[in-house]
Amino acid sequence: MQIDSELLTKLETLSHLRVADDKKEEIMRQLTDILGYVENLNELDTEGLDPFFSMLEGGTPMREDVTHKEENVAREILAHAPMAEEDFFIVPAIIE
């Protein structure tokens, strides 16, 4: 699998990340190398195997759909947030 600049741009968008211009060639080569390597899995027959994997027998357990409120946690987070006022996080204007 070849990662070209078009695909890299798509991945940057999906990742909300920008790769510096002088690093782009390097990262395309590295990602291409890594993907070339991981394609070795195609040598293995996985016909009929389950695409889900859990360490717990029977998978992750269900629980009652109830909220657990720890108000102090919310306050602590707001107190140390990059920008917050009262009970809100402040962000740049979304609507002009």
Add this chain to the structure above:
Amino acid sequence: MITLKEALTKSKEELSEIVADLESKAKQSDLNAYVGFEKSGEGVPILIKDNIQVKGWPVTSASKILQGYIAPYEATAIVNLKKHGMMAFGRANMDEFAMGSTTESSFYGPTKNPHDPTRVPGGSSGGSAAAVAAGIAIAALGSDTGGSIRQPAAYCGVVGMKPTYGRVSRYGLAAYASSLDQIGPIAQNVEDAAILYDAIKGHDPKDSTSAEFEYESIADRLDRNAKMTIAVIDNYVEEADADVRNAFEETVRRLKEAGHRIVHKTMKNTKYDIATYYILATAEAATNLARYDGIRYGRRAAANNTQELFFNTRSEGFGEEVKRRILLGNFVLSSGYYDAYYVKAQKVRHLIRDAYNAVFEEADVILSPVAPSVAPKLGSIHDPLEMYKSDMYTLGVNLAGLPAISLPVAKNAEGMPVGLQLIAKAFDEKRLFDAAASMEKAIAYHDTYNERER
């Protein structure tokens, strides 16, 4: 350095002296193993990896993006540790978001290996392992997603243990790859590792992947004379370098002398473990690290609108290795490639677990190298794929969710430690620790290499 076992017998006054002494030594050290000297609780001081929440501490996963973050709650492992006569003392350096094998990707700069400051301590729990090895921590907590406890323990000549997935709550551990991450102990010896493991384990309703089990202590029931059937994976050993192969052969000889039965097995080439891990771990990382957006916590970059805020915060806040893994993870999850990479790797994960289980039908534990060589020089690994390949012996254990323990067995001609790991079947920590205690006794590493009194 006083052992954890002994420190737990000390009075409050004696412990405060120990803490003061430790703090002054740790502050004088130039290893860069500590990135903070915070204290929380009372008792025997335990060094905490910088990705485990201790309420009121800055906890940053050694990343620029989490500068300014203060943990609003306590990880369950920390709550448990405090119930057992221990306190949290200091934050340990690590690879950014636990992504790396050398601790060089830390925002705080690399940690040095105490056995040779021109070499890496391993990673990602490099600060934890280096501090215990250097005698500036009694014991430490690390986290192991693909070998991040066992490999630095091996490079630094200390004991590092990864519990069965689900044994130790992940509540309060910064998520890297949620289906692989486990918190575990790094200690001076097997018994101390068992004491710390006993303290932190337990079912936790706050972690939906936490396993339910009856609590049984291990440390006070360690059987150093247990006789086991130990499997050696011949094709694994062949791929290690001469230092590791020699140490391995000598260890097998000593284990036979101690009355253990050795059986020889082969397993699939580790290249499949590497491929499966770097697909699944990066996919989970891309998802988990989507939360770092600059809105709610950590560092926010300057921006004129929210789109710019996301892009600038993440582009400035994440280091190169983290960016590489997020990009890779979003590739294997993206439409058109999802089935060929992510789903394929999920299926292979079953094959990997089945292969281990087949070995455990005959063997109690597996003896395996931890890394193909001793600790490399700082700055010597330039290619990410080359670094990923050096994780060949540790990844399978995480993919299969198994418990494993790394302990030092030898030093090479340059005085660098070689560690080997024992692997047991899921939830068989008792046998794992018994085997490790027996191996520790048979090798007598500290007597053989006359470790100086620190």
